Amino acid sequence: MSHRKVGQSLDRRAFLQRAGAAAAVGAALPLLGSAPSALAAADDPDQLFRQGRFADAERGYRCLMRDDPGNAHAHARIGYIALLCNRFRTAEGHLSEALTLAPDDVPSTQRLAECFVRQDQLSRAVPLMRRTGRPRDGAFAEAYSRIDGTPWQISGARDTRVPFHTLDPVPSVEASVNGGEPQKFYLDTYGTLDLSTETAQQAGLRALASWEGGVVDGHPVLIHVGVLDSFRIGDIEIRNIPVQWNDTPRPPLPDGSQAAGAFGTTIFYHFLTTMDYAHRALILRRRTVARPLPGELARLPLWLAGDHFPCTLGSLGQREPRMVTVDTGGIASAVDTTVAIAEQYGLTVDYAHPRERFGIKFYPITADRISLGGAVRRNLQGVGAEKAFPGFPGPGQSAQFGFDLIANFTHEFFKPYAVSFDYVGMKLSITRG
Known part of the structure; x- marks a missing residue:
């Protein structure tokens, strides 16, 4: 990637993310296929959650609640995991219980509001959004309250x-x-x-x-x-x-x-x-559940974080799949990550052509191989940030979402394909054009 193209990608993100967008896999399906011995050794559901092993984490939180039914944190996390999977009834039940036990839990308040927003039940979201103290929530609560007729x-x-x-x-x-x-x-x-x-x-x-x-x-x-x-x-x-x-x-x-x-x-x-x-x-x-398509290269789990951040499983190099975001709007880029992750996964970082924006340096990177399931691309260009920060896709969202992300897959990766987003069955599918 040229120095100019890195700048184009960052310029675009300044608009489409920072200004414009500032803001179900069933419980029986483990995210990364944990071995029984690993599960036996992993007794911290918070750590499992951070790793993106949501099904394992949910089982851990449910074990905690068997001993302590009033565990507000466990209720909050089960509700959050269900929301990521659009399992709305489970999300509403556990997030509501978490707020009964801990009324000042702002993240759970916001997530319960989002549970209603995703179902177009905006009037139920309004009082919750007005309680978070967040300016964006308050602004949208005002707009939602003024909708005359059926929303969406x-x-x-x-x-x-x-x-x-x-x-x-x-x-x-x-x-x-x-x-x-x-x-x-x-x-x-x-x-x-x-x-x-x-x-x-x-x-x-x-x-x-x-x-x-x-x-x-x-x-x-x-x-x-x-x-x-x-x-x-x-x-x-x-x-x-x-x-x-x-x-x-x-x-x-x-x-x-x-x-x-x-x-x-x-x-x-x-x-x-x-x-x-x-x-x-x-x-x-x-909206309907998407059926598998002939010639499908990938049929992956899909999670939705916040109100507009799709997540799935992707691989850098030959390494095992980990959590990534899918942001199709990155100009002249196939993958965004940090330079530390790029080096860890064997991507080439061009330190000779840095670009500084928002007080942070960015470098062109080259990925020999990146993949979403069977959709594999080679020798693609991307952007590596010197550090993760809010608003930068992929790893930059880890702190906001509470689970680790290794990268963001974006525009150049998808060019040979058709990519489908099924928010009923919570699957992302890719077919070759």
Whole structure:
């Protein structure tokens, strides 16, 4: 990767993550296939959780509760594991119990709110979000409370296929805001629904609340939130949908024009979503469990952290699979990690061409081999940060999520494939185009 491309990737993340997106595997299936002897020796469910061995950790927490039914921490962690897997009934039960036992548990308060948000039960989330003391939660609580009618009301076709307008710098498609003319939107699985200020003004949106969402190029970013009457993608329309916008400059489209915004996982999880890179199309189907497809290279567990951070199992080099994030919006990059992890897993770090951003140095890296299941790519370029930090994908999210991540798989990795996100069966599948 050239010095320029590293800069492009970081510039893009300053917009799509820091400004725009600041923010079921069954319990019987162990994450990493633990051997019985290892399980017998591992008596700390917190350590198992940090390693991403969620099923083993859940069994450990349930053992703790047999001796101590009032163990608030165990209830909180079981609820969190269930939320990662979209097992909503289990998540609600244990997170509610955790809050009964420890009413000041802010993470569990936020996760219980998220449990309701993912089910579009926004009115149940509002009082919880107002209790967390977090500005973003308070802003969205205000927007949720002002939605008139059924939130996330989906109408139109059972499925739609929308061609990519661009493949690079990242995929983009056309969509319509409040019945207006179709405009170009970037696709980004690390994204929510984020508009440019110009698009928001053209759509007649009114800011119901605002919060300061970090700093880009030394300037604080003020993010506004409101309610969109209509968002149309192909033959499907979504009504009464929360939306955010800000005036941070966005990377231009190849023709020099500006995108109207970006959208990603908060829309994607309302559908069975396929980003077909190979045939350059976005496919949305009404939610159902995805069946295995002919020629499937990978069918992996899928977890959802926060409201828009998909996670799965990926490998660096020939090493065993570990937890990774899937952020499709990284310009000119296939994998993001830290230089320490890159060296640990045998990736080549180019220390001669550093790039500094946010006061942190980044280096081009080369991966001889990276894979998601049977989807294997070789000799791809990526970005390595000198250290993990919030907002940088993959390892940068470890502290926020509470479990370890080794990397983020992004744009260049997926180009030969079609990748599908099934948030009912909680599976990520990859087929070759």
